[in-house]
Amino acid sequence: MKNKFLACAALLALAGCQTPAQQSVADSQRPPSSAVRREYVDALKGTIEAGNFLKAEISSVVLLNPEKQIYAYCTRTTERSNPNWSYIGLGLQHNMILYLKKDDYRCHDKRLRYYDFPELRNMKY
Template sequence: MRTIVFLSAAAMTLAGCQTPMPQSVVDSQRPASDSVKREYVDALRGTIKPGNFVKAEISSVVLLDPEKQIYVYCTRTAERAYPNWSYIGLSLEQNMIMGLAKNDYRCHDKRLRYYDFPELRNMKS
């Protein structure tokens, strides 16, 4: 019983370490450009089965690090076999994808705006 209580407390503590995006970052939101969308679709082409997504959305792009000009955005998708949202967070530097994180906690921030992403949903091979 002590072990369960300890593990639960540890999990809550770790969950508390993941802070949402600062308000200044959220205030910098702008819709993803066509080039950002195109680069994302091109990066996935050949790695996933076309037509696999039943829902696809892309978030606004936000300025994460003004000094280094690092921008971030998220995508969320639902597949036929797995209807719940799956999240991917991406970072951009000089308009190129520099990193990604599956299920990035920042993608769950309620202040982040999401838009329909038909380019991904309708992707051809």
């Protein structure tokens, strides 16, 4: 228990060192397409229990790196076992996932818009 607390404290300290997203990145926000929503749900099928989410939201898609055409978006959910928001950040290049990061600090940016995500909340196996 003590080790978990220390690990969480260290992660929070490191998260505080991150710089906020550039304004141009925040300005590039576009609502997530139905394809983005569908692919995310399809990727999770069979890995989590269907109907486990009480709330589910997906963020706008932003262009992180114009030269490399890297896009990113976030999801946030609350579960029956945890009423607090859980965040996941994803980076995409050429429709391939570059990274998937739990509690990505960029997902907490107040400028990022979130949309209801009923496809995830109502997901079936």
